[in-house]
Amino acid sequence: DIIGSHLYTMVPTEQCEAINDAFSHALTGIAQRFEIEIASRSGDLHYVDISFLPTVVMDNVVGVYGVVKEMTALRHNEAQLRIFQRSLEASSNGVLICEARSDDFPIIYVNPAFVEITGYELEEVQNRNCRFLQGPDTDPAQINDIRQALVQQRDISLTIRNYRKDGRAFWNNVFISPVRANDGHATHFVGVINDISEYKDHENELAFHATHDALTGLGNRALFEDRLQHDVDLARRHHQQLAVLFIDLDEFKPINDTLGHAVGDQVLIHVARRLEEAIRPSDTLCRFGGDEFVLLLPDLDDPHHAQEVAERLLLELAQPYRIDRHELYLSASIGIALSDEALENPAALLQQADMAMYKAKQQGRNTLQTFTYDINQKLTQRVTLRNDLQEAITQEQFELHYQPLLTRDGDIHGFEALVRWNHPVKGPISPGLFIPIAEETGQIIGLSQWVMERAAKDFLKLQPLLPNHCRMAVNLSPMQFHRPSFLSSLRKTLEVTGLPPTALELELTEGTLMNDTEAAIDTLHALRGMGISIAIDDFGTGFSSLSYLRHLPIDKIKIDRSFILNIVESSKDAAVVQGIIALAHHLELNVVAEGVETSAQQQHLLALNCDVLQGFLFAKPMPFEPLTHWLA
Ligand code: C2E
Ligand code: CA
Numbered sequence: 001d002i003i004g005s006h007l008y009t010m011v012p013t014e015q016c017e018a019i020n021d022a023f024s025h026a027l028t029g030i031a032q033r034f035e036i037e038i039a040s041r042s043g044d045l046h047y048v049d050i051s052f053l054p055t056v057v058m059d060n061v062v063g064v065y066g067v068v069k070e071m072t073a074l075r076h077n078e079a080q081l082r083i084f085q086r087s088l089e090a091s092s093n094g095v096l097i098c099e100a101r102s103d104d105f106p107i108i109y110v111n112p113a114f115v116e117i118t119g120y121e122l123e124e125v126q127n128r129n130c131r132f133l134q135g136p137d138t139d140p141a142q143i144n145d146i147r148q149a150l151v152q153q154r155d156i157s158l159t160i161r162n163y164r165k166d167g168r169a170f171w172n173n174v175f176i177s178p179v180r181a182n183d184g185h186a187t188h189f190v191g192v193i194n195d196i197s198e199y200k201d202h203e204n205e206l207a208f209h210a211t212h213d214a215l216t217g218l219g220n221r222a223l224f225e226d227r228l229q230h231d232v233d234l235a236r237r238h239h240q241q242l243a244v245l246f247i248d249l250d251e252f253k254p255i256n257d258t259l260g261h262a263v264g265d266q267v268l269i270h271v272a273r274r275l276e277e278a279i280r281p282s283d284t285l286c287r288f289g290g291d292e293f294v295l296l297l298p299d300l301d302d303p304h305h306a307q308e309v310a311e312r313l314l315l316e317l318a319q320p321y322r323i324d325r326h327e328l329y330l331s332a333s334i335g336i337a338l339s340d341e342a343l344e345n346p347a348a349l350l351q352q353a354d355m356a357m358y359k360a361k362q363q364g365r366n367t368l369q370t371f372t373y374d375i376n377q378k379l380t381q382r383v384t385l386r387n388d389l390q391e392a393i394t395q396e397q398f399e400l401h402y403q404p405l406l407t408r409d410g411d412i413h414g415f416e417a418l419v420r421w422n423h424p425v426k427g428p429i430s431p432g433l434f435i436p437i438a439e440e441t442g443q444i445i446g447l448s449q450w451v452m453e454r455a456a457k458d459f460l461k462l463q464p465l466l467p468n469h470c471r472m473a474v475n476l477s478p479m480q481f482h483r484p485s486f487l488s489s490l491r492k493t494l495e496v497t498g499l500p501p502t503a504l505e506l507e508l509t510e511g512t513l514m515n516d517t518e519a520a521i522d523t524l525h526a527l528r529g530m531g532i533s534i535a536i537d538d539f540g541t542g543f544s545s546l547s548y549l550r551h552l553p554i555d556k557i558k559i560d561r562s563f564i565l566n567i568v569e570s571s572k573d574a575a576v577v578q579g580i581i582a583l584a585h586h587l588e589l590n591v592v593a594e595g596v597e598t599s600a601q602q603q604h605l606l607a608l609n610c611d612v613l614q615g616f617l618f619a620k621p622m623p624f625e626p627l628t629h630w631l632a
């Protein structure tokens with residue numbers, strides 16, 4: 001078809017000029033070579049490489065060979081390669097390519113993003129194995145996984161701790177894939193890496209907050225329960241014992257209330273650090289909120305070890321705290337629970353430690369207590385008593401007994417009202433048992449009101465049988481005394497019942513007056529002003545002294561029964577009682593001896609100039625009816 005036609009008839013018009021130029025140059029004797037894109041007869045585009053080779057005879061160009069070479073496929077591949085290369089260079093994912101057929105998988109290429117992420121330049125990593133990305137926190141198990149995948153020539157994807165050139169660690173999300181030849185064997189591996197540290201940090205942070213206490217950075221209850229379950233399983237498998245310590249600060253609330261939350265927070269942080277320093281890394285220390293800390297000792301060699309740890313913690317916590325300009329002193333109560341083989345529910349350990357802590361608190365704080373099933377029983381008893389108490393108040397299961405107080409000459413000085421609880425099922429329950437519970441729950445308020453009214457009414461009925469100046473003594477609980485409405489409700493009771501204030505005596509313990517002294521003294525003055533007499537009960541068992549009482553408007557002290565008990569046998573007790581009586585008289589206070597049971601004790605007390613005596617020797621506390629007979 002083309003023989004005889006002009007070359008240009010085969011060339012698209014746009015290309016004519018270029019071809020013409022080249023041809024003209026070829027005619028001057030200079031070989032030409034160029035590439036153009038031309039359409040075939042059917043319209044397909046072809047890349048062609050054209051050479052014009054002049055044929056020179058005797059310095060004359062007599063013709064031109066034109067050689068046209070099909071380049072389409074080659075150029076196409078090249079273009080594609082260029083696109084791939086551009087994409088690699090522009091990618092924000094780090095890419096590295098390494099040889100698959102050399103034993104050590106040397107790197108042959110890394111892209112700019114790889115350089116950006118890792119800090120290594122291509123020249124630094126070329127021909128090296130990429131293990132330079134590993135560091136101290138790289139998980140050896142993951143390295144092994146990668147090695148396995150390379151050997152088996154398969155894909156692998158994982159998130160691994162890697163290290164940059166400057167030593168900083170990062171979370172690397174890696175995908176490695178083999179590049180296979182036609183025979184199916186890998187010639188190369190391509191690795192795509194991504195720095196996901198930021199995302200991972202955020203993820204970790206979220207996980208951290210869900211399981212940690214924001215103030216101290218210690219684990220929280222959720223974390224503790226998780227560890228407890230785990231450690232209990234472990235201990236069971238290895239037939240080991242573990243311990244849970246429940247640590248509760250004593251008197252933390254007053255610090256918070258008086259010095260402010262900022263100081264309170266500092267105290268908690270200090271406490272957390274001290275506890276942390278005193279334990280082993282394998283122990284778990286958590287804060288449950290407030291001033292409660294819980295410690296898990298996972299593998300005890302010896303159960304006594306838990307007590308030793310607790311003792312050490314108590315010592316540590318008792319050191320003074322320097323916070324701002326305050327020097328603070330704290331103590332803690334610690335409850336210990338030890339696991340045994342029979343333990344079914346790990347959470348029970350926590351409960352037991354909590355109960356033991358409660359017991360420690362009752363024993364006067366700054367102490368530790370190990371859980372026993374006995375404690376469990378007592379606490380359950382408390383809980384049921386607490387419930388029963390509510391009913392007792394509404395159903396009036398209480399009764400007042402009266403114990404006479406006698407003067408030196410055996411005359412009636414007055415009575416002390418002592419409450420009794422006749423439980424419909426359990427029988428009589430000692431006030432020593434239920435009064436502290438009622439105080440804790442606040443039920444004491446209703447109960448005290450009832451006691452006051454009943455005592456007042458009964459006293460008025462007795463009055464015709466009594467000498468002048470007799471008083472009815474009623475015990476006051478601290479909570480009752482410190483209520484803002486105490487004075488007004490007392491006045492109201494006196495008014496309603498008609499009991500003259502001069503017929504009333506109130507018994508308070510030293511502890512009641514120690515708290516909040518200013519307000520307490522004001523209240524005492526007000527009572528005194530009304531004509532009510534005030535006695536300090538259980539004298540000698542508290543921590544205050546007569547020199548302290550000197551400033552208080554009181555009338556009487558009641559020496560605690562424990563001093564009277566051995567007054568005959570123990571010259572030491574006798575000396576203490578003698579001292580108390582002498583000093584009290586010096587301060588113009590009346591002295592009552594409680595718990596006089598024998599006439600020997602009575603003689604002794606009379607010899608020491610005691611003013612008033614009370615005890616089983618003269619009369620036990622008795623209900624109203626028998627009391628009237630006794631009086632008669
Ligand atoms: P308390 O105020 O020290 O009362 C004296 C306790 O000693 C009474 O025990 C009384 O029965 C007992 N007692 C008296 N003489 C003798 C004796 O010769 N030998 C012995 N071994 N004991 C004697 P009770 O009635 O069991 O009361 C215990 C505590 O309960 C009282 O100690 C008091 O603190 C509290 N309490 C009793 N009634 C009330 C009340 O109505 N209100 C408040 N807040 N507390 C009360
Ligand atoms: Ca009393």
Ligand code: CA
Pocket residue numbers: 537538558560561594
């Ligand atoms: Ca007493």
